[in-house]
Amino acid sequence: MRYSKLLIIILVLLNLSLEVAAQGDKRTEKMFEAARTLYSENNYTKSIDVCDEILKKDPEHVNTHLLLAEMYKDMDSTRLEINHLTKAQKNSDNPLIDFRLGEAFYRLGMYSEALSFYEKYKVNKAIPEKRQFLLACKMASCKFAINSIANPVDFEPNNLGDNVNSPNDEYWPTPTLDGKHLVFTRLLKDSVSRPQEDFFVADLDSIQWEAEPISEVNTPDNEGAQTLSADSKIMFFTACNREDGFGSCDIFFSRMVDGKWTPACNAGEPLNTRSWEAQPSLSSDNHYLYFSSNRPGGKGKKDIWRIEFLGFSELGNPKWGKLENLEAINTDGDEISPFIHANNQNFYFASDAHIGMGGFDLYSAEIDVDGTVNNLKNMGYPINTYRDDMGLTISSIGDIAYFSSARDSERGLDIFSFNLDRGLQPNPVTYVQATVTNKKTKEPVAAEIELVNLNSKVEKSRIQCADEKGQVILVLPLRRNYAFNVSEDGFLFYSQSMQLANENTLTDPIILNIELEPIEVGAQMELYNIYYETDSFRILPQSEPELQKLVAFLENNRELRVEIQGHTDSSGNPESNLELSKRRAQSVVDYLAEHNIQVGRLVSEGYGDTRPIASNETAEGRKQNRRTTIKIISK
Missing domain, CATH: 1.25.40.10 (Tetratricopeptide repeat domain)
Incomplete structure (x- = not known):
């Protein structure tokens, strides 16, 4: 030395x-x-x-x-x-x-x-x-x-108060999707043996409720720098110098099962290596885990990486896919504290090497579906100063940011919030909270949920499974149209069309109670994502995901014979509506036949506006009446 x-x-x-x-x-x-x-x-x-x-x-x-x-x-x-x-x-x-x-x-x-x-x-x-x-x-x-x-940006930080902050250090705030709770790390300086990091959770809706420790995850060792899944049932976090660690610091995980967190486990290779891995941030669709690491193969000292998260194995261990270095973000210096917003596009991080105010500054960027990084920019003064500014998280609604600061030296690090400058706000999101049950028995169904962005030709459909209670939460960026399908063996699949505009926000989420019909004669399902040209029976390209879903259903249930029904709302001439509904039903039959579904299993019929399922007096009611129905007529 x-x-x-x-x-x-x-x-x-x-x-x-x-x-x-x-x-x-x-x-x-x-x-x-x-x-x-x-x-x-x-x-x-x-x-x-x-x-x-x-x-x-x-x-x-x-x-x-x-x-x-x-x-x-x-x-x-x-x-x-x-x-x-x-x-x-x-x-x-x-x-x-x-x-x-x-x-x-x-x-x-x-x-x-x-x-x-x-x-x-x-x-x-x-x-x-x-x-x-x-x-x-x-x-x-x-x-x-x-x-x-x-030219400063808007920045008026507010201390979150004594229900979150204490004489100890509090940092790394993580708001839940609904904005009701805040999970954070607290450094217990008065620990018997040595200072110790533990997780705490506070209720942001109540100023009376004191933060409580997450006792199932906390250990005598240090835990910190956490991230939550959209449904708050998966937590990834950083732990260092553990017996089951691969390197100095590794990423660990815990899962919420039956209302309790499971004991923490190492998240495994290739996420963790002999190098330093820390500060995870999980995308709201559970597709990617972003993190910082000084592993070999990067551009600088500490780089930001992302890895595909493929769910959990039968043994309950995370499965990992493709690993990527975010080269457009990384420099020859340090990039740390990654945070991907709930819209899975707006991205925030800290760097000591990009153009900035000095030390570590906070930056924002946008990440496209294919991983391309655009619009990288410094978040400006006074969010950034000549001191180190090293991490923030943003509420899912996109208007409030959380960060930690030692602005009162006697208190140490406290957690603050501030209203994010409009030019820095991420694109808004809403979310679907669905509960899936068996229509006959009312028992929960752990069904598969598929979400297709009809506005994108390159974005893959999102597939997620409901939990043992039949519940699932899906985050949806606004200003897009989605096809929402729910399927499970032994049931007809459920179809819903979602056209999201600005009136949907996290304060007004979409709540769905979905009852799946068991497969039996007489059962029927309403399909809302088969689209036609106006006043025509020509099927539009955005119908493809729904039609492919129907093809797969009929291939998996080859014993079924079904009736394809066309329905319209009451707008226009009844005779014309009837004729149009028949032609549209036949168009679906023709599509299925072209995709190797036997014509003998298919019957088409149009009913015009004679079988409404909602009022034709409202736009929403007319939308529900314009549908394609699949009815099982024999097995």
Whole structure:
């Protein structure tokens, strides 16, 4: 350790072209060598004392000022560092001191002063190539910071109060999808043996209810940096130095079963390696787990990665798929604290290497379905400052952000919220909360739910299974149209059309109580995602997912003979409606026949507006009456 640090000091001093022999008497130089040796041994106090003695004899001793500047930099005493760099500069023409002064003023957030010294250093023609790139980035950051301070974003943080915060440190806030609860990490400083991180949950709807520990997951070891699934039944989190760990820090998981969290387990390979893996963020469709890692193969020190989450094996362990490095986000520095919003598009993270205010800044970006990253930008001042700003989460409704800060030094880290500037808000979402039961027995059915975005040709359908209580939660970005299908062996499948506009928000979610019809003669299902051209029987392309679902159903139940029924609302001429409904029913039969369903199993009939299932007096009622019905007529 001593020799490696001594080598660094020698290189630093050589870089600054210190000319020890040219200064002072032999006793002074002997004292300086002693001070430098003490510094290499991390004995800063004695080294500073020796340097002070040198400066009493020779106040302009350049080497001593530079050595003191180096020590004060290591000690984060930036103003003292600047003081000694300035004094050294008076008796040295080494241009590297200008760069060092630029760096020091930048760390203090004194951007105009930093930019001035960077520009002065830029005149030097002998700048190493690697430092040229760094210099360009720092100058760009200074200009960005000056402009950001002149054009601040809205930022009025509010302490969440004593039902969340305590004299201990609280951080890493995770709001639940419905916005009613907040899960967070608390550092218990008054722990019997040593400070310990545990999980707590608070009720955001009540100022009276004190945060409670999640006792099933908490252990005598540390747990922190958690993420929740949309239904709050899966938790991934960071744990370090565990006996079942792969590296220094790994990602662990727990599941909510019968109202209780299961004991935490390592999430396994290839997510975890011998390297550092931490700070997971799970997409609301359970498709990807984002995390930070310093594993080999990245672009910088700590990179942000994502890995496909394929659900759980029969043994209850996570199954993992494709692993990706988010190259468009990562730099040669550190990228940490990833957060994917509930819309699975808006993404937030911290970096110390992108253009910013200094230290770690917070950034936002958008991630397309294919993984392409767009619109990467700094979140601006005063969200970001010259200090480290390293993580935030955002409510599913998109207007409130949560973060941790030591704004009151006596309290330590507390959790704050603030209304997010409109230009930084993520795209809005709503959610479907469905309960699936057997229509006859009323028992819950752990059915498969498929959701198809009809506005996208590239986005894959989402498939999720209801739990043992027949319940499922699905997050849906607004301004899109969806086909919603529920299926289970032995039942007719359920079909629903969802056209989401701005009036749907998390304060007004879609609640569905779905009763699946057992397969038997006379049973029927209403299909709402078969679409036709206006006043025509020509089937539109967005009907394909629903029709393929019907093909699969008939292939899996080859003994069934069904009637395809066409229905309309009461708009228009009844005779025309009847004829149109017959032609549309026949179009479905023709499609099924083209996909190898035997024509002898199919009967078509149109009923026009004669069999309404809702009032034709409202737009919603007319929408429900325009449908295709599949009725089982024999087995």
